[in-house]
Amino acid sequence: MRRGVLISVMLVLAACSPTASLERVSGPTMGSSYTVQYVRTADGPTPQQVRREVEQVLEGVDQRFSTYRRDSMIEAFNRLPANSCQWMPADVLELVAVGEQLSQQSEGAFDLTVEPLLDLWGFGPQSRTEAVPGVQALADVRQRVGHGHLRIVGEQLCKDEVVQVDFNSLAAGHAVDVLVARLEGLGIANLLVEVTGELKALGRKPDGSAWNIALELPRDDRQIARQVVPVDGFGVSTSGDYRNYFEENGQRYSHTFDARMGKPVRHDLAAVTVFDRSTLMADGYSTLLLILGPEQGWDFALEHQLAAVFVTRVADGFVSRATPAFEHVLLKD
Template structure:
């Protein structure tokens, strides 16, 4: 695994929070599509005996469509939506995707003392993040307590391949779902013998191998600005997944206070700290996706201490007035300086 960073900051037009930088003359195949209410892009160095681009895209699109049918919370007929609509005490057979993500979520929740939680959907709805933006408001305490009675990952458990809930919970895997599918698509590419590739789904990304000419996949991480898109750092990856969480794309302001769409299930409230964005590197895109959420919930101080003590490669961007200040954990610096 090789990883380096290029500075200084340069201005680029980024289609997503994370995107690749490519030379159009590279002999690299590519495909694009829509999924999870957003987009995906895949680039790879062709190999003999692998399917052609059209066949490979049909295969990948099929994977993404099956995943949507299993876990989408925006369609009533998905397996997870049916579970969410069922009453307390329900146990349902679940596909491997749900069981695997639930196991990963339980690990993240336990490691973060409950900061990570996949049942916060009632809170987002209450505060107005699911629906008409005109309804975004700070709820009164009574309504907040009612919503909190339907939140709590500890009320979920897996029993013999079934997912069970003790209270009427709504499960939403949006905090790790894209990362999970990045890992699955990467596995599919390697199944076909493809060893050098970049997979990006809704901004979650994994890059492996080298491009022709022994050049790395270069990935831009944008500065968390509200007004335009600027690359803050550019990473050269080989074997790492990258995930960025931030409060700069989905929030509302009321009476001069900024309310993020990132919620702490332990309080029922949006995070209110100065951390604008955090980027995490990990071999697993699923785990990078989840860890960036964990650190974003914890904030610039508790999140930093957690990342350092758990040796997480993380890059923090803190909002100080109109200025952004950034710092990287020792583990992140060790990776970009090639000390491993």
């Protein structure tokens, strides 16, 4: 369900206290993987218990939001004709509402209904080949894109056009937040949860040191850390165009779409990392900023006081810059 990201977890294992240990569970999910690391105390849950809880949550999220399985709730909605409604659980409606907020804030650049465009260009679940579409094909598909075609009526999600919803820019961040809440409910206070690259950390490791993450350079050939950041209480999301793209006639086309144009974005912003108390919002805003680009995205981040790091391509490599809100996050940690 997810794009490539630029975050990796830095583990520095030090001596643990006799009453606490660092435990780790991981596995496949959403076409990628998850990892949960937590400090286990004498009366805390076992790794087996944690794994059961985690995989139950992730299976539920996947069953509701995945566009890669025909039995998911959102795919059932996507198959409905125009002027149809379907009952949806509260978290699906919550993410639709967040999508509407981000669409309005970006003046339509961010949009949850771009799945037909992704399929047309070769990036979606129904894709056949990666290629630049013809003018008429693009015009036809654009008629079926637009958040304005969705509305929430009570507990139902409705549409007045044959639109298809894609939660890839929000679902993983939401899954992280749900997992963190579930693990806190089990009495786990110190943890790091990562799902398909989106993550959140709370508390400290057994030796009292911070959970560290490495922000990497946006390269598709190897991983190179450019900055190590301590995280406590923040969700972290990176959106980048460096892994999922194709080239045609010397032009690079990424999987990041501006819904207003119906085409992949064409600018020099390679990646954006966003820190937010809500991993869901970090996930959405990182995508939104990547769509807007290095200038408009930067202005948006400043206006909305987002803690963000921008990595831009230049002739001899990359240049990064961080917003004042990001520097404030570092000082607080």
